[in-house]
Amino acid sequence: MMHDPLVLYDFTRERLRAAVEGRLPDGVDAEAFCADIAYWICLAVTVRSQDWHAAFSEFTDAAMLAWAAEDAESERRELDLIRRELARARGPVLDVGAGWGRMAALYAQAGLTAYYAEPAALGARLMRRAGISAAVGARGEALPFPAGVFQTTVIGWVLHHDAGDVDAARLLREAARVTEPGGLLLSVEPLDERFGQTKWLSLLAAAGFAARRVETFYERAKSRGDVSRHTLFTGVRLP
Numbered sequence: 001m002m003h004d005p006l007v008l009y010d011f012t013r014e015r016l017r018a019a020v021e022g023r024l025p026d027g028v029d030a031e032a033f034c035a036d037i038a039y040w041i042c043l044a045v046t047v048r049s050q051d052w053h054a055a056f057s058e059f060t061d062a063a064m065l066a067w068a069a070e071d072a073e074s075e076r077r078e079l080d081l082i083r084r085e086l087a088r089a090r091g092p093v094l095d096v097g098a099g100w101g102r103m104a105a106l107y108a109q110a111g112l113t114a115y116y117a118e119p120a121a122l123g124a125r126l127m128r129r130a131g132i133s134a135a136v137g138a139r140g141e142a143l144p145f146p147a148g149v150f151q152t153t154v155i156g157w158v159l160h161h162d163a164g165d166v167d168a169a170r171l172l173r174e175a176a177r178v179t180e181p182g183g184l185l186l187s188v189e190p191l192d193e194r195f196g197q198t199k200w201l202s203l204l205a206a207a208g209f210a211a212r213r214v215e216t217f218y219e220r221a222k223s224r225g226d227v228s229r230h231t232l233f234t235g236v237r238l239p
């Protein structure tokens with residue numbers, strides 16, 4: 001199997017297009033689905049050393065495809081809320097754990113200058129290929145920026161990996177360091193029994209972020225009977 005992350009990504013995306021043709025629920029954008037899932041498969045292979053065939057079958061099995069409509073609806077609601085918050089936010093923005101730059105179009109629409117920190121080489125390279133030059137390869141626990149330079153910080157779908165690839169407490173302390181006092185924090189997480197709202201809110205408070213609003217915009221049943229609550233925290237960096 002090829003090792004260059006971008007070559008692997010393009011190959012995977014092409015194979016996905018063929019594998020999902022005619023199998024996605026109505027209303028799911030096949031291109032967006034393939035872009036998203038290709039990233040996950042390639043991260044599983046390049047970061048977690050998973051076998052490509054195993055990851056590909058896992059992400060394209062019937063249950064995963066059936067969930068695509070729910071995921072698309074959750075994302076529509078999430079992006080509406082983020083758009084609403086960005087409309088009254090100030091830049092520059094820092095997106096921590098930015099993935100492949102899913103939020104970039106929203107920052108541009110809001111007229112905000114944005115910087116992106118992403119430790120996975122694939123994510124940083126996909127962003128640069130898409131013309132996002134302000135993408136740096138960095139973990140959220142060690143951000144290569146001076147204190148207080150960002151007016152808005154966004155952390156999406158990263159903290160729930162706590163105790164895995166992420167040390168959520170350290171990452172949030174770093175986010176607090178680089179966010180100007182009085183600045184805005186947007187944090188989105190899928191909350192469940194493992195990483196629940198109480199833990200998330202106490203980590204945010206301990207790092208110095210005061211909640212303005214906590215909104216659950218989607219609830220989804222998971223395979224083991226657990227429920228995932230997709231939730232946005234809007235808060236302010238305390239002085």
Ligand SMILES: C[S@@+](CC[C@H](N)C(=O)[O-])C[C@H]1O[C@@H](n2cnc3c(N)ncnc32)[C@H](O)[C@@H]1O
Nearest residue numbers: 097098099102120123139140156157158165166
């Ligand atoms: C679920 S994705 C979310 C991507 C993006 N924030 C979004 O909302 O589309 C999680 C991302 O966090 C990144 N990540 C993993 N460990 C991290 C860390 N310690 N600091 C920052 N990002 C991390 C992963 O590489 C991945 O791109």
